[in-house]
Amino acid sequence: EAQVTQNPRYLITVTGKKLTVTCSQNMNHEYMSWYRQDPGLGLRQIYYSMNVEVTDKGDVPEGYKVSRKEKRNFPLILESPSPNQTSLYFCASSAGTGLFWGYTFGSGTRLTVV
Amino acid sequence: AQSVTQPDIHITVSEGASLELRCNYSYGATPYLFWYVQSPGQGLQLLLKYFSGDTLVQGIKGFEAEFKRSQSSFNLRKPSVHWSDAAEYFCAVNNAGNMLTFGGGTRLMVKP
Numbered sequence: 001e002a003q004v005t006q007n008p009r010y011l012i013t014v015t016g017k018k019l020t021v022t023c024s025q026n027m028n029h030e031y032m033s034w035y036r037q038d039p040g041l042g043l044r045q046i047y048y049s050m051n052v053e054v055t056d057k058g059d060v061p062e063g064y065k066v067s068r069k070e071k072r073n074f075p076l077i078l079e080s081p082s083p084n085q086t087s088l089y090f091c092a093s094s095a096g097t098g099l100f101w102g103y104t105f106g107s108g109t110r111l112t113v114v
Numbered sequence: 115a116q117s118v119t120q121p122d123i124h125i126t127v128s129e130g131a132s133l134e135l136r137c138n139y140s141y142g143a144t145p146y147l148f149w150y151v152q153s154p155g156q157g158l159q160l161l162l163k164y165f166s167g168d169t170l171v172q173g174i175k176g177f178e179a180e181f182k183r184s185q186s187s188f189n190l191r192k193p194s195v196h197w198s199d200a201a202e203y204f205c206a207v208n209n210a211g212n213m214l215t216f217g218g219g220t221r222l223m224v225k226p
Contacts, residue, residue, distance in 0.1 A: 004157075035216075040123065040218050040219075041218055042118070042120075042204055042216035042217050042218045042219050043158075043204065043206075043214075043216040044216070045213060045214070048213065058213070090157060090158065092158075102148065102160035102163060103158070103160070103214070105157035105158040105159070106157050107155075107156060107157045108155075108156075108157055
């Protein structure tokens, strides 16, 4: 089944403790992206990657890092999480031809930073 | 910068009634437009998209949307709502590459 898999689904952590949220897709998509969803703000893009070793900032990159060493994986790294990073996070991917086929989204990771 | 506005944060309709969710965008050229649905605890699923051509587009689950350039709108409609349509709906616009800008979302509740 074609899908984007995120782990973990739920995570509670303390301020300053480094964490990684994993994202993996099995569709051989070139493009991958991370979004955060906050009430009333919709989804805002954190980082995206056009292909292996090619990443760039989205609208809200501060406090986050990403890497794209393999085509299928695009982990999101919070080096020193803070409470304002408490949010629902989504990973998404799309084919290299652009948005014609639409994004495929993961099921989300709900992160709470205390 | 492009932006997307969904004026209605919450909408409640009765089952069987018609539905229209509003979406307005600001962008100089004709953008690519999308509607996504998010069921509770789930990721986003693409309902429909507009790239060019016919301004009325059909999507999955009986939804349709109409692109009106003069009003910078891309409203989502359904003639008869089912209880399973209760979810949050997001309008999104793309201007270049693969970047999407999302609206704030509209939460739909369906009364029996």
